[in-house]
Amino acid sequence: MFKISEFSKLSQVPAKTLRFYDQIELLKPAYTDQQSGYRYYKSEQLLDLHRILAFKELGFTLEQIKQLLKDNVSTVEMRGMLRLKQAELHSLIQSKMERLRQIEVRLEQIERQSDGLSQYEVVVKKVEPLLVATLKETTSRASIPGLFEEIDEYLKWDNIPLPVTHMVMRHGCPECESNIDLEIACPIPRKLQDTARFRTVELPGLTVAAVTHISRPDVDTPVSIDLGSWIEENGYQISPEMPSREVYLSTKEGDKLRYVTESQMPILGVGCM
Template structure:
């Protein structure tokens, strides 16, 4: 038998790692001296150690490897696990390639900026489904604050305390002066009775390019140009089926007409 130092040298695995594997009961020594605590290994244990290292190299956790060795898993079962790991790695690679593309696009934007800075930080995120009360109307941007008040009054009448954020969903022509088709929405904790004016519905899950900035709901915001440029430069396209959103998160303390605003553009990956 070999002392742990000798087995470490033979296997090219640090003695510290071998002790850790012993603690996990992943690779127990063939013999442990009860008085000195010295660990001793047999040469046949190299096969088990190399199998552990092979599974670890394939991305399995030590706990998964422990189960694989303990249960004497069949080749068919190992093949299935490897297929899952393969799919997981393909997904990770795709995600990281998209991240790399965003980094390269951001570098390009910085290099094009005269002062070397971006005006806003743009990110991609997934928006979860959301239950909201809505009010849809074709109107002008100037009427949005009044529509906020109208939907707040509807919520109060239904026993729901109105809170920020308010949301505006742009269905058509957000740049038009008097013919904007928009929808005001507020999150609600439960379904409310629909009327000819108000509806309760669940907004769908979607992936968005988003930017946070300061704006007034009754004034145009300039960030759409930045969003469009970013989407184009990062290998996405705008979803034709979902409206863009502006979420008015909180009013500023020194100017209640201006809000911390999150602009969201629904996107699809090119492919």
Template sequence: MFKISEFSKLSQVPAKTLRFYDQIDLLKPAYTDQQSGYRYYKSEQLLDLHRILAFKDLGFTLEQIKQLLNDNVSTAEIRGMLRLKQAELHSLIQSEMERLRRIEVRLEQIERKSDSLSHCEVVVKKVEPLMVATLKETTSRANIPGLFEEIDEYLKWNGIPLPVPHIVMWHGCPECESSIDLEIACPIPRKLQDTARFRTMELPELTVAAVTHISRPDMDTPVSIDLGSWIEENGYQISPEMPSREIYLSPQEGNKLWYVTESQMPILRAGFMQ
């Protein structure tokens, strides 16, 4: 048998860690001297220790590892725990990739500050009724480009020539990250056959405060600050019943991720709702 110092050197795991594993019943010494308290380990315990380190490397907690090392845990149960961890890591990677994209967009927005289109001017205008094909989804903003592609395929299948502007209508919770209630809409010249996924509808006439700027559909934009300030300063109120809209008119030349965009906020004269 090996003293804890020898087992530590052999396994390259600190003695402090081995003592902790003993305390939580994760890896008990083969023998503990009751008088001196010295811990002794057998060489075959290296296999258990390596399994612990392997599961730890995969991201399992020590409590989960104890369960995985239990003799009563079946191969099917271990497989299930590994698949759950796999799904958890996929979700984490996706979340961090979206965070990385947001950082990249912020950097690009900083670089674009001198762009003439970045100086936002708010205008009030009437939006006429418009027939559109729509696709409603509860999702994250990062998935909007994919929804654009999906509705484009539906339009092509129905013989509608592309490209067409894409309208995003925000029905609720734009700050909910992965649970945003939104609707993608595209103008169409005629009524199309509804499906389980798509429907034809007419958007109503609206009075909106609108601002044109450069943005990406998969990232939020700070122009809502300009719209909010302008609405407050000019005696308007935001319509409580109509969703705000972003109209992605055309991709920027040389960079298809960025669009010339018109953000529209439905408004009423202050006091109109009383």
């Protein structure tokens, strides 16, 4: 058997950690001298220690690891647990990436304001009725690029030439917290076969206050601040029935994540009645 100092050297795990694992009954020494309190370990316990370290590296807590070792889980059970851990980590990464994108947008907004750049130019225009294929889902903005890909596959299946213009309409969802009722739409030349997931509808014509800018579909844009200020200052009202639209015209050259975008807010008021 090995003294704790020797076992620590063999395993490259600090003696302090080994003592802690003993205290929480995660890895007990093979023998403890009752008079001196010295801990002794057998070489085969290196395998248990390596398993503990491997589980820890995968993100399991010490309590979870203790249960795993105690229950001696099967390969099938282990595979299921690892898939759950994989999904958990994917969700965490997506959440962190979304927060990072939000920070980047806010930094751009601060830099634009500090540089004294003028507000976006707002135009009022008529939007004609438009035949579109649509896909509705209650989700977060981070899912929009994936929804673009999904509707593109549907259009490709119906022999609609790509690329197409993508449109996002926000129907709101007051009780959904981070999720919103989104409708993804693409203009189409003819009516397509409806499915459980996709529909063909005709969007009504309307009058909008519009701003053209560069944005990412998966992140909120501060352009709404300038658009709201302009609508208020010029005596217009936002139409309560019609959802706002973001029309993603084309990707920015050299940057597939950013689009030339037209944000459209349906309005009522001066010259619109």
